[in-house]
Amino acid sequence: MSLRTHRCAAQREARATGLRATGLRASELPACFPLTFPPAHRLLHALTRALLPEGRCRLCALPSRAPLCSACQCAYGLPGLRRCPRCASLLPDAAARCGACALHPPAHVRAMAWGDYVPPLDRLIASVKFGGDAALARWLGGLLAQRLPPAWSPLPHPPPLVVPVPLSMQRLRQRGYNQAWEIARGLAAALQWPCDCQRLLRVRDGPAQSSLPLARRAANLRGAFVAHALPRACTVLLVDDVMTSGSTAEHACRALLRGGAREVAVAVVLRTPAPR
Numbered sequence: 643m644s645l646r647t648h649r650c651a652a653q654r655e656a657r658a659t660g661l662r663a664t665g666l667r668a669s670e671l672p673a674c675f676p677l678t679f680p681p682a683h684r685l686l687h688a689l690t691r692a693l694l695p696e697g698r699c700r701l702c703a704l705p706s707r708a709p710l711c712s713a714c715q716c717a718y719g720l721p722g723l724r725r726c727p728r729c730a731s732l733l734p735d736a737a738a739r740c741g742a743c744a745l746h747p748p749a750h751v752r753a754m755a756w757g758d759y760v761p762p763l764d765r766l767i768a769s770v771k772f773g774g775d776a777a778l779a780r781w782l783g784g785l786l787a788q789r790l791p792p793a794w795s796p797l798p799h800p801p802p803l804v805v806p807v808p809l810s811m812q813r814l815r816q817r818g819y820n821q822a823w824e825i826a827r828g829l830a831a832a833l834q835w836p837c838d839c840q841r842l843l844r845v846r847d848g849p850a851q852s853s854l855p856l857a858r859r860a861a862n863l864r865g866a867f868v869a870h871a872l873p874r875a876c877t878v879l880l881v882d883d884v885m886t887s888g889s890t891a892e893h894a895c896r897a898l899l900r901g902g903a904r905e906v907a908v909a910v911v912l913r914t915p916a917p918r
């Protein structure tokens with residue numbers, strides 16, 4: 643079987659799997675489900691690249707071969723600071739975990755983040771979320787991968803299945819692609835772990851989480867996720883761009899556990915700091 647034939651067969655299988663799990667008709671799926679780039683996103687991305695020449699750090703604009711120069715990686719990645727192992731919030735003291743996780747432990751066993759969702763790092767998320775910059779999203783996945791071996795010790799064996807937080811079909815059509823999937827691909831490629839965007843699906847949509855007050859975010863996600871056809875008793879690494887209230891990770895994690903996962907860990911590029 644040629645590579646092209648194999649890829650076409652894999653795409654047909656992915657579409658069929660998505661259809662079975664979502665209950666949608668084939669006509670309701672984007673043409674290249676699960677990954678599409680509508681012309682508007684491609685144009686916006688091209689304009690962004692034209693305004694910001696290659697070889698410049700996205701944050702400080704100094705010459706850099708990577709999207710972030712090494713100085714900005716150190717300054718904003720906060721590699722020396724400790725994070726809560728359950729929710730990835732920065733720990734202000736020598737506590738083993740944060741007060742919120744001590745009171746209400748999340749369903750996932752571990753959470754890891756590369757940095758905090760604060761200016762100017764929030765610009766990176768805007769680029770991958772609304773600018774269609776899939777290459778930056780994959781690079782951020784590789785950056786996040788560097789954090790995992792020290793933060794997740796010992797690493798599970800066999801390696802975890804990397805699963806992105808899914809978008810609903812409606813949101814996927816609007817946005818054109820799922821930035822969490824691109825981040826997950828970059829992370830999985832860097833660590834040579836298996837990655838699959840078809841095992842967790844979003845079957846019910848509501849308002850965007852970011853548009854809701856924290857108190858309403860959990861209710862907005864009830865029954866939103868379904869996991870299916872997971873490898874028996876596997877460990878799953880759930881990947882997203884940002885974690886704020888933790889509601890999305892919590893509901894996706896519960897769906898993965900209902901679907902047969904043995905345990906779930908979470909990795910996000912940026913973590914919204916806890917309110918003080």
Ligand SMILES: [Zn+2]
Pocket residue numbers: 699700701702703704710711712713714715
């Ligand atoms: Zn820089």
Ligand SMILES: [Zn+2]
Pocket residue numbers: 726727728729730731739740741742743744
């Ligand atoms: Zn915590």
